[in-house]
Each structure stands twice: as C-alpha cells, then as structure tokens.
Amino acid sequence: MGLNDMTTRLSVWVLAALLLVTAVPAIACRPFGSYEFVEDTEGGIWFTEGDNNAVSRLAPDGAVVSHPLPTANAEPSSLALDHEGNVWFAEMEGRKIGRLGRDGRIVEFPVTGGHPFQVKVDRAGETWFTQQGDHQAKSEGDHAAHVNASGIGRIDRLGVTHFYPAPEGWATSITFDRNDEAWVSILVSRGETAKPKGIVARLSREGDWQVDATWENSCPRNLLADAAGRLYYTDGCRHTAGYRTVGGKWVEWTLPGETNIQQTSLARNGTLWFTDRQHLGRIDGRGKVRIVSRADNGDATMAVLATRNGDVVFSEFYNYNVNRLKKTGEFVEHLVAVDERKSAREVKEGEVCRIEFGARIAAKAEMDRKRAEEVRNGRFKPDGMGTENLVVQKCQVCHDARRLLLSRRSDWTPSITRMHDYRRIRNVEPLTAEETTRLVRYFNENYGLAR
Numbered sequence: 001m002g003l004n005d006m007t008t009r010l011s012v013w014v015l016a017a018l019l020l021v022t023a024v025p026a027i028a029c030r031p032f033g034s035y036e037f038v039e040d041t042e043g044g045i046w047f048t049e050g051d052n053n054a055v056s057r058l059a060p061d062g063a064v065v066s067h068p069l070p071t072a073n074a075e076p077s078s079l080a081l082d083h084e085g086n087v088w089f090a091e092m093e094g095r096k097i098g099r100l101g102r103d104g105r106i107v108e109f110p111v112t113g114g115h116p117f118q119v120k121v122d123r124a125g126e127t128w129f130t131q132q133g134d135h136q137a138k139s140e141g142d143h144a145a146h147v148n149a150s151g152i153g154r155i156d157r158l159g160v161t162h163f164y165p166a167p168e169g170w171a172t173s174i175t176f177d178r179n180d181e182a183w184v185s186i187l188v189s190r191g192e193t194a195k196p197k198g199i200v201a202r203l204s205r206e207g208d209w210q211v212d213a214t215w216e217n218s219c220p221r222n223l224l225a226d227a228a229g230r231l232y233y234t235d236g237c238r239h240t241a242g243y244r245t246v247g248g249k250w251v252e253w254t255l256p257g258e259t260n261i262q263q264t265s266l267a268r269n270g271t272l273w274f275t276d277r278q279h280l281g282r283i284d285g286r287g288k289v290r291i292v293s294r295a296d297n298g299d300a301t302m303a304v305l306a307t308r309n310g311d312v313v314f315s316e317f318y319n320y321n322v323n324r325l326k327k328t329g330e331f332v333e334h335l336v337a338v339d340e341r342k343s344a345r346e347v348k349e350g351e352v353c354r355i356e357f358g359a360r361i362a363a364k365a366e367m368d369r370k371r372a373e374e375v376r377n378g379r380f381k382p383d384g385m386g387t388e389n390l391v392v393q394k395c396q397v398c399h400d401a402r403r404l405l406l407s408r409r410s411d412w413t414p415s416i417t418r419m420h421d422y423r424r425i426r427n428v429e430p431l432t433a434e435e436t437t438r439l440v441r442y443f444n445e446n447y448g449l450a451r
Contacts, residue, residue, distance in 0.1 A: 034315040034322070035077040036263075037305035038087075045305065045313055046087055047322065048076040055079060055089050055100055058322055058334055067100055071108060073414055074098075078118040080127070088127050090116040093414060097129055097155060109161060113149030118173055123180045126205075127155040130171040130184075131163070152184060152203055164207040169199065175223040175231070183212075183231060185220040196237060200244075213250055222264045224272075232272060234261040241272070241283060253287030267306035275301035280314055280325065294331060374405045380446075387442040394435060395419065397428050404447075412443035 034047040045058040049066065053074055056066040069076060074094030079087055087100040092115050096108040114133040121127050133149035151165040152174060169188030176182055186199040198218025202210045219237035226232070229246040239259050242252035255261075262275045272283040277300045281291045299316040306312050310327035322334040374380075378401050380388035395404060395416075416439050420430055431439070 034303050036079055036303050037313055037315070037322075038079055038081055039305060039307055040081055040085070043307070043309065045307070045322065046079055046081070047303070047315070048079055048089065050075055050077075055087060055098070062334060064334075067104065067106065069094070069098065070106055071096060073411070075414075077116075078120075078129075080119050080121045082121040082125055082127070083123070084125070088119050088121055090119045090129055092117060097127060097153070097161075099127075109155055109159065111153060111161070113163070116153065120174050120176065122176050122182070125157055128174055128182060129153045129155075130174055132170060152182070154205070162207070164203060164209075167199075167201070167209050167211075169197070172219075172221040173223045173233075174203075175225050177225045177231060178227060178229050183223055183225070185223050185233060187219050187221075198235060198237070200231075200233065212248070213244070222261065224264060224266050226266055226270070232264065232266065234264060234274070236260045241274075242287070253283065253289075256289055259289070262302055263304050265304045265306040265312075267310070267312075268308065271306070273304050273306045273312055275304045275314055277301070280304070280312070292325065294325075378405075380405070383442060383446070385438075387438055390435060390439065391442070394431055395439065412440050412448065416440045416443065 034049065036048055038046045040046060040057075043060045047056055047058065048054075049056055052066065052068075053072065053076070054066045054068045055076055056064055058064050069091065071091060071094040074091035074096065076094075076098070077090050077092050079089040081087055085102045089098045089100070091098055091108070094108075095111045095115060097111060097116055097119060098109070099107045101107070111129075111131060114131045116129045116131050119127060119129040129152070131149065131151055131153050133151070149163070149165065150170045151163060152171055154162045154164070156162065166184075166186055169186045171184050172187050173185045174182060182203040182205075184201055184203050186201060188197040188199065190196055195217040196219060198215040198220040199211055200213045200220055200223070202212060204210075215235070215238065217237050218235055220233050220235050222232070222234040224232040231244040232241070233243070234241045239255045239257075240252045241255060241261065241264075242250060244250050259276055262277070264272055264274045266272055267282075270285050274281050274283065279291050280294060280301050281289055283289050301314050302317050303315040304312065305314070312325040314323050314325070316323065324332040324334065326332060380391050380401075382388050391404065392401075416431070416436055420436075
C-alpha cells in the first residue's frame with residue numbers, strides 16, 4: 001500500500017490509537033493498551049492505560065495504583081515527568097494535556113485545532129507536545145483548502161499554551177538535547193504518487209524553526225538525546241536508525257530486512273532498545289542489531305523502556321500486562337487489571353471471591369488460543385443479520401482482519417466513528433448512520449469487554 005495521506009496520519013497518532021488490545025472476557029480484567037512508559041526516581045514505572053482511561057504506576061514491589069482521568073474516552077498516550085515529580089500526559093481523543101500532581105490531583109489543559117500525541121518536559125519545567133492537526137475542508141469559492149494545525153505546543157510555567165505550526169508536514173517526535181534545545185522530527189507527505197520527505201529541525205522557544213537534516217523517502221521519528229550530546233532517531237521508510245554527532249554529522253545504520261521500529265529507549269550503557277512489530281531488540285554502538293529471543297505468543301510489541309537498574313520493560317498491542325526482561329535474562333509478566341490492584345478479591349456473579357492468578361492467566365491463554373484460531377480462519381462471528389459481511393466490506397479498508405479480530409474495547413463507538421475520517425481520506429464510500437450504529441452494536445456485543 002502506498003504511503004498516502006492516510007498512512008501519514010497513522011504514523012503520527014492514529015496508528016497508536018488503533019493498536020487495540022485483547023483481554024480475558026471478564027469486566028474485572030480490562031486491557032490498558034499502554035503506549036509509553038516512564039521511570040520515576042524511586043524506580044516506579046508510570047504507564048498509560050488506553051481503554052481504562054487512566055495513568056497508572058507500577059511500583060518496584062509490583063503494586064499498581066491507577067489514576068482515572070476526568071475526561072471520558074481521553075485515550076492517554078505519551079507521558080513525562082517533571083523535576084517536581086508531576087506526571088504530564090497527552091490525551092489524544094480528549095484533546096488535552098494533563099498534569100497529575102504528587103497529591104493525586106489532575107489538571108487538564110485544552111488543546112485546540114488537533115490531537116496531541118507525544119509529550120516531553122524540558123529542564124526549565126515547561127511542557128511540550130506534538131500535535132496532529134485536524135484536516136477539514138474549508139470552502140473558498142470553487143476551491144477547497146485544508147486546515148492543518150500540526151506542529152508543536154508548549155505550556156509555560158504560568159500555564160499558558162503556545163503553538164508553533166510545523167513549517168510543513170506533521171511533527172512525529174520531539175526531544176531535548178543537553179543544552180535543553182528542542183529537536184523535532186517531521187514527516188512530509190507528497191500524496192499517493194510521490195515518496196515522503198523527512199526532516200529533523202530545531203525549534204526555539206520563540207517558535208523559530210531551523211532545519212538540520214532532510215531525507216527523501218523518509219519517515220523519521222523516535223528522537224532521543226543522550227548525555228554526551230548525541231541525537232538518536234529511526235526512519236521507518238528507509239529502514240534505518242542512527243544518530244547525530246555533537247559536531248553535526250549524521251551517522252546511519254541500515255537495519256536488517258523490513259525492520260520498522262515502533263519505539264526506542266536508550267540504556268545507560270548506550271544500547272538502543274527497540275520494539276518492532278513482533279520483536280524486542282537492541283542496537284549496539286556500532287549499529288549491530290540483535291533480536292531478543294522470547295516466546296512467540298502471536299502478539300506485537302509496542303512501548304519500551306530501559307530502566308536504570310538494567311531491566312527492560314515493554315508492552316504488547318493485545319496484552320494488558322507489563323512485561324519485563326530482567327538484566328539476568330529472565331522474563332517477568334506483571335499482571336495488571338483494574339479490580340486486582342487494591343486487594344486480592346473480586347466480585348464474580350454476585351459473590352466476592354479470591355483471585356487465583358494462575359487461573360486468570362490460564363483463562364487468558366485459552367482466550368488467546370480462541371482468538372488466534374479466529375485470526376487464522378479470518379472469520380468474524382455471524383449474527384444472523386450478515387453484519388460480519390459488512391465488517392469485511394466496510395471496516396477492513398481501514399484495519400486488517402487480525403487487528404479487528406484481536407481487538408477488545410470497552411466501547412467501540414470512538415473507533416467506528418473514527419473510520420469516517422479514514423474512509424474520506426481514501427475516497428471510499430462512507431458508513432451510513434444505520435451502518436455505524438449496527439457496527440458499534442456488533443463489535444460491542446462480540447468483541448467488547450462486557451462479554
């Protein structure tokens with residue numbers, strides 16, 4: 001499939017929003033769909049919970065505390081810590097930037113003109129975020145113009161939001177170097193027939209852009225800076241990764257095969273850890289790639305974080321748990337579920353029962369087996385009305401069968417509604433109001449969390 005306007009949007013925030021997860025068919029064990037991790041000074045791991053609409057913390061002892069968001073269906077994505085211990089996070093669908101204080105209070109800052117995705121905090125205590133702009137046709141006589149509010153937002157210490165439109169294209173990531181200067185990766189789509197352009201630029205607090213590098217057929221993202229002054233990046237279109245030296249030279253590594261890195265994290269020893277669809281891997285200082293051997297559960301890796309003690313934590317698209325590769329080489333899975341955080345009790349069929357974690361994991365394995373069989377057969381559940389055929393005809397233009405079959409959400413309304421935008425971009429016949437209602441009901445009943 002060509003890298004057209006739809007895939008451009010996907011590369012920035014839509015792809016993350018559509019990486020749905022699977023769960024045991026019990027309300028007490030809901031997926032979180034974590035897009036990102038960040039480590040605090042005590043070794044706690046903060047993570048986003050997409051379907052649970054929360055920002056949560058995994059303590060070193062394994063306990064989890066969840067902080068539900070005041071905005072419904074906010075779809076929290078990225079998060080960052082400031083030097084005072086506040087947790088900042090982006091709400092993709094809520095169109096807000098949130099701040100969770102040490103006292104547990106959440107303050108939200110509205111974002112106008114688009115959807116925030118990645119959030120970072122500089123050493124001055126100001127919060128920056130990438131913003132994917134809305135694309136709305138605006139009549140200007142006989143012509144149509146597109147409103148594109150893509151760029152970088154900044155919330156200063158007084159709580160005032162500033163916005164800096166990208167010089168062109170879409171901002172895909174942001175980071176800060178050792179001098180606290182902002183660096184931004186940009187993807188410029190050129191339509192269906194031309195290859196995209198990639199840009200890395202510096203951005204001042206006054207909104208001045210200075211382009212540092214440009215590549216053809218390029219989709220740069222995952223900017224990271226180390227203490228030595230190097231600036232790391234990945235490029236999904238050219239299947240490369242690399243870094244910018246302190247002197248301004250760009251060093252590139254060609255990645256094996258069709259490697260398409262989802263997310264990266266720098267370890268203290270300079271190793272660049274990454275997730276790539278099915279894989280967890282690392283790149284050493286010479287650009288040599290090593291894939292970590294782990295059990296193949298048919299799932300795809302997503303968020304990744306190299307911790308200070310040498311462990312690596314990562315999430316999976318269809319798994320609500322937090323996975324950890326310990327520095328000893330051992331894999332550990334932290335079971336995370338809404339109703340299992342404060343005690344070892346749950347309500348099931350009106351009775352309060354003790355949770356048997358072994359049974360819960362076994363039940364999840366059985367569910368995974370059933371879902372995998374559905375994926376292999378490519379068959380959606382018949383409902384006697386032929387809605388499964390409507391799914392194939394009207395939904396698979398936006399998503400592949402595997403993603404739809406493995407997905408489980410508390411409410412499918414946002415995802416089905418979002419399909420209107422994708423179909424319009426691809427010039428495909430839109431869903432009618434009746435079809436939208438029918439599909440939401442079908443997915444909620446057959447692939448929802450309340451089953």
